Each structure stands twice: as structure tokens, then as C-alpha cells.
Amino acid sequence: MPGNNYNCNPSTPRSRLERLLRERELRRSNRVLHPTEDGNRQAELLGNDNFLTEGENFGLSSEEDFPEGVAAAKAFADGCEWKEGRTPKQRLLVVANRLPVSAVRKGEDSWQLEMSVGGLVSALLGVKEFDARWIGWAGVNVPDSVGQKALTKALAEKRCIPVFLDEEIVHQYYNGYCNNILWPLFHYLGLPQEDRLATTRSFQSQFDAYKKANQMFADVVHKHYLDGDVVWCHDYHLMFLPKCLKEHNNKMKVGWFLHTPFPSSEIHRTLPSRSELLRSVLAADLVGFHTYDYARHFVSACTRILGLEGTPEGVEDQGKLTRVAAFPIGIDSDRFIRALELPQVQEHMKELKERFAGRKVMLGVDRLDMIKGIPQKILAFEKFLEENLNWRDKVVLLQIAVPTRTDVPEYQKLTSQVHEIVGRINGRFGTLTAVPIHHLDRSLDFHALCALYAVTDVALVTSLRDGMNLVSYEFVACQASKKGVLILSEFAGAAQSLGAGAILVNPWNVTEVAASIGYALNMPADEREKRHHHNFMHVTTHTSQEWAATFVSELNDTIVEAQLRTRQVPPLLPIQVAVDRYLQSSNRLLILGFNATLTEPKDTLGRRGGQIREMELKLHPDLKEPLKKLCDDSKTTIVVLSGSDRSVLDDNFGDYNMWLAAENGMFLRLTMGEWMTTMPENLNMDWVDSVKHVFEYFTERTPRSHFELRETSLVWNYKYADIEFGRLQARDLLQHLWTGPISNASVDVVQGGRSVEVRAVGVTKGAAIDRILGEIVHNKGMKAPIDYVLCIGHFLPKDEDVYTFFEPELPSEAPPTVPRPMAANPAMTSVPRISTTKSGSRAARLKKQRSLSTLEKRATVHGIGNAWRPTLMRDKMSLHEGSSVLDLKGDNYFSCAVGRKRSSARYLLGSSDDIVTLLKELAEGS
Numbered sequence: 001m002p003g004n005n006y007n008c009n010p011s012t013p014r015s016r017l018e019r020l021l022r023e024r025e026l027r028r029s030n031r032v033l034h035p036t037e038d039g040n041r042q043a044e045l046l047g048n049d050n051f052l053t054e055g056e057n058f059g060l061s062s063e064e065d066f067p068e069g070v071a072a073a074k075a076f077a078d079g080c081e082w083k084e085g086r087t088p089k090q091r092l093l094v095v096a097n098r099l100p101v102s103a104v105r106k107g108e109d110s111w112q113l114e115m116s117v118g119g120l121v122s123a124l125l126g127v128k129e130f131d132a133r134w135i136g137w138a139g140v141n142v143p144d145s146v147g148q149k150a151l152t153k154a155l156a157e158k159r160c161i162p163v164f165l166d167e168e169i170v171h172q173y174y175n176g177y178c179n180n181i182l183w184p185l186f187h188y189l190g191l192p193q194e195d196r197l198a199t200t201r202s203f204q205s206q207f208d209a210y211k212k213a214n215q216m217f218a219d220v221v222h223k224h225y226l227d228g229d230v231v232w233c234h235d236y237h238l239m240f241l242p243k244c245l246k247e248h249n250n251k252m253k254v255g256w257f258l259h260t261p262f263p264s265s266e267i268h269r270t271l272p273s274r275s276e277l278l279r280s281v282l283a284a285d286l287v288g289f290h291t292y293d294y295a296r297h298f299v300s301a302c303t304r305i306l307g308l309e310g311t312p313e314g315v316e317d318q319g320k321l322t323r324v325a326a327f328p329i330g331i332d333s334d335r336f337i338r339a340l341e342l343p344q345v346q347e348h349m350k351e352l353k354e355r356f357a358g359r360k361v362m363l364g365v366d367r368l369d370m371i372k373g374i375p376q377k378i379l380a381f382e383k384f385l386e387e388n389l390n391w392r393d394k395v396v397l398l399q400i401a402v403p404t405r406t407d408v409p410e411y412q413k414l415t416s417q418v419h420e421i422v423g424r425i426n427g428r429f430g431t432l433t434a435v436p437i438h439h440l441d442r443s444l445d446f447h448a449l450c451a452l453y454a455v456t457d458v459a460l461v462t463s464l465r466d467g468m469n470l471v472s473y474e475f476v477a478c479q480a481s482k483k484g485v486l487i488l489s490e491f492a493g494a495a496q497s498l499g500a501g502a503i504l505v506n507p508w509n510v511t512e513v514a515a516s517i518g519y520a521l522n523m524p525a526d527e528r529e530k531r532h533h534h535n536f537m538h539v540t541t542h543t544s545q546e547w548a549a550t551f552v553s554e555l556n557d558t559i560v561e562a563q564l565r566t567r568q569v570p571p572l573l574p575i576q577v578a579v580d581r582y583l584q585s586s587n588r589l590l591i592l593g594f595n596a597t598l599t600e601p602k603d604t605l606g607r608r609g610g611q612i613r614e615m616e617l618k619l620h621p622d623l624k625e626p627l628k629k630l631c632d633d634s635k636t637t638i639v640v641l642s643g644s645d646r647s648v649l650d651d652n653f654g655d656y657n658m659w660l661a662a663e664n665g666m667f668l669r670l671t672m673g674e675w676m677t678t679m680p681e682n683l684n685m686d687w688v689d690s691v692k693h694v695f696e697y698f699t700e701r702t703p704r705s706h707f708e709l710r711e712t713s714l715v716w717n718y719k720y721a722d723i724e725f726g727r728l729q730a731r732d733l734l735q736h737l738w739t740g741p742i743s744n745a746s747v748d749v750v751q752g753g754r755s756v757e758v759r760a761v762g763v764t765k766g767a768a769i770d771r772i773l774g775e776i777v778h779n780k781g782m783k784a785p786i787d788y789v790l791c792i793g794h795f796l797p798k799d800e801d802v803y804t805f806f807e808p809e810l811p812s813e814a815p816p817t818v819p820r821p822m823a824a825n826p827a828m829t830s831v832p833r834i835s836t837t838k839s840g841s842r843a844a845r846l847k848k849q850r851s852l853s854t855l856e857k858r859a860t861v862h863g864i865g866n867a868w869r870p871t872l873m874r875d876k877m878s879l880h881e882g883s884s885v886l887d888l889k890g891d892n893y894f895s896c897a898v899g900r901k902r903s904s905a906r907y908l909l910g911s912s913d914d915i916v917t918l919l920k921e922l923a924e925g926s
């Protein structure tokens, strides 16, 4: 379906920073040019107790016909919704478990909508720069179609689209998996301890319900999605959603934001569904968190649990990058500041001041949730009263505890626990006329809340963990005149932004919190002012509008970057073309890497719980048969070209009729013959002992790392070690090497993904291949040129010169991706012709140069088997005067990198499973 196209700006800035800065400027100038429009809308939308007035939420017209998305399609037929003189508003589908309104049924087809409580709702209500629709659950079970239809209609007026979840799903998905498993785990409270067996049993069914619910959200998104829309998924309820969306439409722009903390990978790895959840989130284009710490934990979980590559940009999986970044949320501060001017709020403030005259007011506003540390807060207040007799009748704590998730037993227990503590303390310190704690088990409306924030002297936020905590922001926004003090838990995300102005506390340390209460109540005015100023500046500049705009802008940008990257990625190997050309050729050469090319794919490097599956490299079992067939085809020559040493190749390929090139081609043998070497006589290997010494040192100090001592190189491998530690150790090791043993040696240091290799200078697969080729030609007594080359490997960048080795042979046009028609006369293709390459061409010159250089090389015996016969060298690159060994007819050359995205090969393949498919097809034709 056609939709809006936000990226339709003609003069697109080139660099990412340029793009982001420009968007930021645009946003600002829009705001300066049209300040009242947004302001009025906010007031209409949110500045009254009814909160959502008919037809007005999320800005635009009603959408009764929402289910079909027809109205929306019409409205955006030209691609963008333009307002005169303004940039287009981008369509945004906000998908969150909870809609900003919860529905209460009033009759068979009548509904009342009430505002939902929670930071996510508050923050997203401030998002005004988009043409947004909100998709979510209305917090109620609606089993009948009459009710569903009526509610859909009522919600459409608020630009909300319902996802109908039945009671059983809500029980298993929301109360169970989301709030009894993920919520406590992400807040470091661990997996449920009680009823352990029952929990284990129900885990699977809850997880299934979670996946099912996510799919239900995805289905609704698909129904309303238009091309170009941004789909922004929110929170731990919807970790599966990015995957569901992308599977359906890979072009969808998908962002995911987590409103809770993301815990250390050590916590996340206790979750039975840890990998599945991570992988699903990684399907998104952009993944956001409140703080850098949470983002760091997520990346670390992906590297440690999934074995993926963590980069400063995000997480990379086979070249696909999921950007991960911190986007600290904010509030719509203007809304709070303006509300304080309203007569009804002023009136409310007056009442509160009178009511608590002569006493300092302390305030707590939390959902009644175990993460909020309400019992700890009250105990700290008790301790303060205990130790400060003079304050007992001069201070009052108002605790608003909004009931939440009341169907979850843990929350029910918490309610009784808090009631019990409050009762005890009020009994202990109360008088006939006053109690020290006013505890309210209910929510307040927006104006009452603003008034309360404004009259407060000390706000007490003692969350044990909290994604951000917007209450602390709201308090600051309402304190312009009073300049009260904020006591804030260091475990709330807000501590990272409001830390300069707040008194930070460890909520578990009741003594410290009690002392902080004393400090706050006695704080001199100038200190309060300074602290408040810091926080006020932050809260009024880091708003929810900025937050959303930045996230969406980064998401758009991430997509642009991914598109640019994709253009540089070689295409997938056209297997059918490669097979057809193979069949039409009569003298074929297949050069195959070994590690990660012919071995079984190792998904997570067997790092389950740190367990190592297999350290020895083994040939993929499914390759044995096709390989055998290919080796036995007289028209086909196979070379396994590997970095591994001779024994590894002997063990795996000893029974096949093929060529083995070990240690990057420094050793060669036909499986029927002896090993030969071409190591130059003057190859200086004096550095080996000292490098070995360093490698031994690091192997001892890096658990599960190992090193291989080869004839021409040393490799330190940390692919089974802790990835982050391994990387740090590798950095350290390199530093040691450069400044010590190899500072003057003629060696190359080759860094792999999880390895460091030190080689004698000039040892590469590309350098070896022309000697190998010469030997093969000589050995086979080849009269006709090689007319087909397939070169496949998971080679290190340094060894990719093997791909380019054959390139000069070819015309410079781009590689074909579609099959060409067969030659009219089949005989023409089956009879190989000697190359007619003109001697003046670049290809010929290069060929000649290579022939000369090989002629000059001298092979030596290196303590084993046969020496490479120097007399053969002159034959290597030509069969007879003027004719080349290779005649690839321009396009009978297929170089292919396995499991890589950046490569100088012409093509890519995903993994060795694809090699199985390819070799099977070649073998069938053989």
C-alpha cells in the first residue's frame, strides 16, 4: 500500500551527524515558528481532568474506519502529510502493551475511557511532532463483538487502536510472563523463588502466551501499517514484536525501546528464554534504552550469550547491524509549568498549604510496586523520626501508592506489607490530631498531582531499581518557586541525569536515607536553589518531545546508513549460475577454505553456560559424499587452502583425491603424494621463540584461550574465551608484541575476529596460490587452460588476496548475477580454447609479471618430504608461449566469502550449510 515517505528531502546531508543536526534544527525552527499550536493542543489534550476530550488525542481527526486503515491511506495519498510552511509529520505507530486510556464498560455498547497511569503513558503523551497512532491493550477483556466494535470506535476518536487480549492470555502473558518473570528479573529481583516447581511448569506456557500475544500485536500493526511508517515498539512486554514485524515485512522501519533497566548479562542469562528474546529484539533496526549502562548490558548479553559482535554502534550479526543507543526519556515540562498557573491548581495548593501549615511536607508518588522501595522508604522515615524528636510533629510524609498489577500475588503481598508498616508507624508516632504518614492507595488526577508537587519540601524517590522514574522529573518541573529538595535513589535511571542536583542515596541503606532526610529538611536556601537550578535546566531541556524526536530521527538515519552499507555488500552467490557454468566447463578448479567453510557452523560457538563443544575442526558430515564425488571427477581439481597445519588437513581429507595446501599454502601435497614446501630459504623465523613466550603468557592468563604453533606462523585464539575479556587481552597482547619481540622483525600481525596471528612477512593465501597453480598444472600435465574457478572461503582480510588473484584475468565489468543464455553451439563451450588475451592488455601484463615473479622464487626443502621443484616454475603461468593457464571466459570465475559481509570476493554465502547445498548440486552434475 502506498504511504508516506519521510526521506523525500531532496538535499539529503551526507554524514550521519550532519543529518541528525539538521533534523534537530528543523524541529527547533518549527517550534519557534508555531509555538502556540502545540501549546494549545497540549492544553486541550492534557490540561484538564477529563484528560482525553473527544476527537482530540494525538492531534488529528477521528478515524472510525480505522480497522481498514482506509481513511489514513486517503489522507496520506501523496506520501506525506504537509501542514502549510512546515515539514511533513511522519506517521508513527506507537505500539505498547498499554494504551494511554483504559476502558471501563458502561453498557453493551458504551464505554468510558480513563487515563492510564505510568511513566510510559505520561512520556508518550508528550510526543507531538508526529502523526501518531497508538496500538495497545485497553486493559479490559471484551469477549463480544458488539463490545469490541463499540470500543474500537470510541478509541479511534483518540487515535488509539485496540489489541483484544482474552483473559487467559492476559493472565499468562501480562500477569505471568511480563510481570512475574521479566519485570522482577530486569529489576534485579531475580526469577520467582517461591513455588519453584510450579513456576518452572508454568514457565513454558507463559512464554508461549507471551509469543502469541506479541503476534497479536503484530497482526494489528500489519493491518494499519502504511509504507514509510515508523513502528516504535515499547517495553519488555513486546520483545518479540520486532521479529514478528520484520518477518512479515523486512522493509518496515522498526525501533524498540525499553523503559525498564536492562540488567547485567549475568542476570539475563538466568532466563530460560534468554537467547530467543535477544534475537527477537535484534530484528529491530534501532534498540534504545534510558541509560548507557542499560545499553552496555544489552550489548554485553548479545556478545556473551549469543556470541555476536558488539561494536560501538551496536550489535553485528553476519554483517547486519542493530544499532543500540541510550535515549534518556523526559517529560513534557511545559505542561506541568503551565498547569501551576491554572486557578483550580492554585486553589488546590492553597488548601494543601493550609492543611499542612507548620509542617514540612515530604512526598512519595509511586505505583505500589516492589521496585519502588516503598517499605524501605517508610522504614527510613521511621528511623528519622526515631532519631529526631524535634521533627516529629513538624513533618509529614504523603505517600501516594497507585495500585498496579493487582492480579499478581507479589503485588497483593506488597500491599498488605505496606499497610502493616504504615499502621505501625502511625500508631507509634501519631497523636489524636495528626499522623506522620498519609498513605493513599489510589491515583490522583493531573492537577491534584501538580499541586502536591508544588507544595512539597522534600520528594523521596527510593526505587530499588527504576528504568528512569518520571516522578522525580515532574517534581522538579513544579518546584520553580519553592525549590524543594529531591532525594533520589542511585538505582533509578534518573540518578544519571538529576544526580547533580539531587541527594543520591542507596535505598537499601535505611540509615543513610534517614540521614539524608535530615540533611534535606535542614538544607539552606542557597544550596537548595543551586541544586534545583541544575535539575530544572535538565528537565526543561530534555523533554519527552526531544526524546521521541531524537529516537525517530536516529531510526530514520539508521535505515539510511543500512541502505548505504547494503550497497557495498557483495550479492549472494547465484548458485544456479555457478552450477550451470561448472557443468559447461571441462577443466575446473575449486579452491576451498576449511575453517568455517567446510566445517559445521557453530551457532553460538558452543558457549552454552561456558561449555565448549568442540575445539577440533571437523569436516561437515553432509559434505563428505559430494566432496568425494567431485574429487573423483577427472575434469575437476580441488584444493583445500587453509591456515591450519598439515596434520589437521591430513586428518580430515587424507582419504580424498585432492590437493591440500596447509599453513596458508606454505605446504602443499596431493593426497596421494608427499608434503612439499615453498618456504623461501631466507625466511627469517628468529622471532618465533619470543612471540611464543608472549602467547604462552596470555594463554595462561586467559581462560579457554589457546595457541597454535605452526611452521610459519603462531596463532593465539580466544574464540572460546569470555569475549570481552578476550578482546581486552588481545589488545594488551598486541601492545606487548609491538613494543617487544616483533618491533624489528619482518612479520605480519593478522587480527581475526577472535584471534591474533603472527606470520612471516608475505605469507598469504594469495601469494601462495600462483605457486600452487603452477604445481597443479605441472603435475597434471595440463594442456588445456583452466576454464572455471570457484574460490570459496571464510578468509581473513589479509588472505582475501586469493580472491583478487584471478581478477586481472577478467574484463572489468560487474559480475553477472543472472544466468547468461547458453552458447548456441554447445561444442564451443565444451572445447576449451587457449586464451587469446592480447599481450598489451592489463590482464596480460599482470599475468606476465606474476610469471616472472614466480620464476625468481626459489623453493627449498624445509625439513620434510619433497621440495617444490624449481624447474617447474617457468611452466606455471603459461601452457606454452603466449597462452595462459587460465581462460575463464570473463565470467567463469566465482569468488565467494562465507559468513562475511565485507569482502573483496564477488559473492557471499551465509554459512557452510550453503556450501553443502552448492557442492551437492555440483556433485550431482559431475
Ligand SMILES: O=P(O)(O)OC[C@H]1O[C@H](O[C@H]2O[C@H](CO)[C@@H](O)[C@H](O)[C@H]2O)[C@H](O)[C@@H](O)[C@@H]1O
Binding pocket: 098, 117, 118, 119, 120, 121, 123, 235, 259, 260, 329, 404, 405, 466, 467, 468, 469, 470
Ligand atoms: O502498565 P502497567 O503494568 O500498569 O505499568 C505502568 C508502567 O510501568 C513501567 O514504567 C516504566 O516507564 C517509565 C517511562 O519510561 C520509567 O520512568 C519507569 O522507570 C519505568 O518503570 C513500565 O515500563 C511501563 O511499560 C508500564 O506501562
Ligand SMILES: O=c1ccn([C@@H]2O[C@H](COP(=O)(O)OP(=O)(O)O)[C@@H](O)[C@H]2O)c(=O)[nH]1
Binding pocket: 117, 118, 119, 120, 122, 123, 365, 366, 367, 400, 402, 442, 443, 444, 445, 446, 449, 468, 469, 470, 471, 472, 474
Ligand atoms: O496518582 C498518580 C500517580 C502517578 N501518576 C503518573 O505516573 C507516572 C509514573 O511514572 P514513573 O516513571 O515515575 O514510574 P512508573 O510508574 O512508570 O514505573 C508519572 O508520570 C506520574 O505523573 C499519575 O498520573 N497519577
